[in-house]
Amino acid sequence: MKQVTGLGGSPGHSAPSAYRAAVIGTGFMGRVHTHAVRASGGEVVGVAGSSPARAEEFRAAHGLASAHADPLELIHRPDVDVVHVCTPNHLHAPLSLAALAAGKHVVCEKPLATDAETARGLTRAAHEADRVAVVPFVYRFHxxxxxxxxxxxxxxxxxxxxxxxxxxxxxxxxxxxxxxxxxxxxxxxxxxxxxxxxxxxxxxxxxxxxxxxxxxxxxxxxxxxxxxxxxxxxxxxxxxxxxxxxxxxxxxxxxxxxxxxxxxxxxxxxxxxxxxxxxxxxxxxxxxxxxxxxxxxxxxxxxxxxxxxxxxxxxxxxxxxGYQDCFNALVADTGAAVAGGEPEGLPVFADGLRAAVLAEAVLESARERRWVDLPRTDP
Missing domain, CATH: 3.30.360.10 (Dihydrodipicolinate Reductase; domain 2)
Structure with a gap:
């Protein structure tokens, strides 16, 4: 059973009074995450996109307070508790690492990283930062x-x-x-x-x-x-x-x-x-x-x-x-974990690492036309 022990809500960190989120990415997933944060009682305090124009368009469409041209500027805002990374895949790792380094909790769209070694480093960084770090395998929430x-x-x-x-x-x-x-x-x-x-x-x-x-x-x-x-x-x-x-x-x-x-x-x-x-x-x-x-x-x-x-x-x-309800539940459980709880079945970075290891094994097997054994990925 997956738990979030060691990823957040420890006595060394005070839980925020509200779920204040930054959303990075203005496509379909950015919209889904924004809705889920609000449905769960949280606030999206700002958005960053691939261009200032896209960020501003998203801000206006969703009634957000601010749009940012620079995602790092948004990540480092003091009123951000959780960073939602909803960008194309190659940006998942650097933005998640930046958020963890800034002391933020992270919800990063899958894949956590485009290779297993980077995913392993992200999992380790989340553990060392003692932050809640989630990958949205949302079908679990049906x-x-x-x-x-x-x-x-x-x-x-x-x-x-x-x-x-x-x-x-x-x-x-x-x-x-x-x-x-x-x-x-x-x-x-x-x-x-x-x-x-x-x-x-x-x-x-x-x-x-x-x-x-x-x-x-x-x-x-x-x-x-x-x-x-x-x-x-x-x-x-x-x-x-x-x-x-x-x-x-x-x-x-x-x-x-x-x-x-x-x-x-x-x-x-x-x-x-x-x-x-x-x-x-x-x-x-x-x-x-x-x-x-x-x-x-x-x-x-x-x-x-x-x-x-x-x-x-x-x-x-x-x-x-349906689908959006699953996201709403995932964000609600993320908020519970940030507040110190251990909600059942919350998918964390270790699950994202697991997916990356599986993906590399699948590609290796197809390329070499043979069975491939998977290494263990448990902490």
Whole structure:
């Protein structure tokens, strides 16, 4: 179980009276983080963007007090408690390190870093600074994902022997569709796996409490060139992954950003000696559970819901909870950790390091066409 002990809220640091956030980045994720901070009772005191014009446009659109041309200026403001890094990937590490050095707590979008060694250094820096340092693996915050985790931990599905599923999107299907994530200088050497495969693997390990210990992967591209200029592409469109776990399970996952009609389908199914569970992020209100003699659909108004799942339920059934609600819950738990608590399941920099190590193993396996063992990443 992931905790935040040693990352914040220690007796050596006084908890702030409010959650005062700086948001760096003015794209989609900047908007999501800004909404989540406000929904959780916090304040976004300022924003920084890739240009003064973009920062000012974001400030005006969201009614913020200030816009900054220089993110370091924003980070060092005395009225900032938590820095939210929502920039392209290559800026995650330097901005997070600057925030930690300034004594701030950090919520850094994934990937934590574009290589494992840098992610390891960030994890160490967060520990040494004794700051809360979070990576938004937000699908953990669906109530039914928490319920799946609780049922596995209780032994309800028995010993898990198989896990499978995938994460499918279609937003980069056509060659004219381009994005900074495609450029390895900005997005890093892995795209589909680093961007969404990391979410699937985090969900697997979070729900099962087990760790992937070896991978065999293939990567592929639908499009060798992208954009109006026909720029050559080196990052992958899709990944087919086999894996084994420390607990003795085997499994497969398919990761794709080029599957027509699939918008954001993260599916995880685990099968044990006593039963199976299936979670689908596009249908997050329910959890499928199966056994030899019955199958059932568990809803988030089930009176037998576990306490951690129940605390994530913020709306009556019939009023769907979704992606933004997950972010709101993550920021609320981040605030609880800043105040000295240890909220269950908060994803921290160590989880971001785990994702970086997995990504490098996947690329190595695909490049060398062999199984690759994963090193332990526990503190």
């Amino acid at each position: 109530p039914m994902a928490r319920e799946a985790r609780a049922r596995v931990a209780s032994g309800a599905v028995g010993r898990i022997g198989l896990a499978h599923g995938g994460y499918l999107q279609d937003w980069l299907l056509h060659p004219e569709e381009d994005n900074w994530r495609v450029d390895p200088k900005i997005g890093g050497p892995t795209r589909a796996f680093g961007d969404i495969g990391s979410h699937w693997c985090d969900m697997l390990e979070f729900v099962t409490g087990d760790r992937i210990n070896a991978v065999s992967a293939q990567t592929s591209r639908f499009n060798e060139h992208r954009g109006e200029a026909g720029r050559a592409v080196t990052t992958e469109d899709l990944v087919a992954l086999q894996f084994s776990t420390e607990g003795g399970a085997v499994g497969t996952a398919v990761i794709s950003q080029v599957s027509p009609g699939r918008k954001n389908q993260l599916v995880l199914e685990v099968s044990g000696t006593e039963g199976s569970l299936r979670f689908d992020q596009e249908r997050p209100e329910t959890l499928w559970a199966g056994g030899r003699d019955h199958t059932t659909i568990i809803s988030r108004d089930d009176p037998g819901l576990g306490p951690d799942a129940a605390r994530m339920v913020t709306l009556p059934v019939g009023h769907p909870q």
